[in-house]
Amino acid sequence: MVSARFARLSESQDVDRYSTDGINSLLRLLTAIPGRNTAEVNLHKGILIFCETSSIDNPINKQGKCSMGKKQDLSAEFSNALEQWAEDALEGIGIFKNRYPDFEKLKEKAIEQLRSVYSDKTIDMFLTSKDNRRMDCPDGFARITGPCGDTMEIFLKVDSGVIVDSSFQTDGCSPSKACGGMVAQMAKGKSIGKIKELTAQDVLDVLGGLPEESKHCALLAVDTLKEAVEDIVKREKS
Numbered sequence: 390m391v392s393a394r395f396a397r398l399s400e401s402q403d404v405d406r407y408s409t410d411g412i413n414s415l416l417r418l419l420t421a422i423p424g425r426n427t428a429e430v431n432l433h434k435g436i437l438i439f440c441e442t443s444s445i446d447n448p449i450n451k452q453g454k455c456s457m458g459k460k461q462d463l464s465a466e467f468s469n470a471l472e473q474w475a476e477d478a479l480e481g482i483g484i485f486k487n488r489y490p491d492f493e494k495l496k497e498k499a500i501e502q503l504r505s506v507y508s509d510k511t512i513d514m515f516l517t518s519k520d521n522r523r524m525d526c527p528d529g530f531a532r533i534t535g536p537c538g539d540t541m542e543i544f545l546k547v548d549s550g551v552i553v554d555s556s557f558q559t560d561g562c563s564p565s566k567a568c569g570g571m572v573a574q575m576a577k578g579k580s581i582g583k584i585k586e587l588t589a590q591d592v593l594d595v596l597g598g599l600p601e602e603s604k605h606c607a608l609l610a611v612d613t614l615k616e617a618v619e620d621i622v623k624r625e626k627s
């Protein structure tokens with residue numbers, strides 16, 4: 390049943406309707422299914438090419454060289470978020486709990502696969518960050534669209550030169566959500582001067598690394614944060 394569905398997707402090549410996250414999820418699920426060592430994805434163009442040969446490795450693992458953060462004991466919130474992510478991802482490609490007998494096993498494999506690509510810190514951040522929100526009347530705001538086509542927005546509140554609240558929004562990939570959440574978290578309690586010293590590497594270090602092809606997401610988040618800080622400075626001068 391699963392193979393038939395994937396074959397249909399493969400034939401149609403109609404993947405424009407999938408968001409980057411959707412394609413990411415699909416890739417992870419495809420690579421999680423035994424005997425389907427499958428896919429190659431160009432995330433930026435949204436093109437999915439199925440390679441039906443067992444000799445092709447998971448390209449994320451192949452190119453990733455991700456320096457994984459230490460696996461953590463899972464908190465209840467993180468565990469629930471992971472389970473929910475896996476269910477949504479499976480149901481997003483038409484594999485429903487009540488109709489697929491090995492649903493639980495497939496869910497476990499999808500989670501295992503996700504955790505082999507990203508550190509737990511990264512996953513936790515993109516699944517559960519409470520800073521993924523708009524802010525009314527921020528003191529500083531910036532929006533940058535990166536070369537990948539994804540847009541990051543950062544909102545800041547400042548008091549006596551110290552960031553007292555920060556949040557982000559992005560239409561980008563899961564790593565960009567993790568990076569947005571992390572810079573929002575790192576900005577809080579810091580002075581404007583300290584934020585200017587922040588680098589993409591600092592963000593990658595706290596996240597426990599990202600696959601090579603996702604490292605630019607950290608740069609996009611840091612650049613946007615710094616521009617939001619510049620916005621505060623400009624407003625204070627005017």
Ligand code: FES
Binds near residue numbers: 539561564
């Ligand atoms: Fe564009 Fe992550 S791929 S920000």
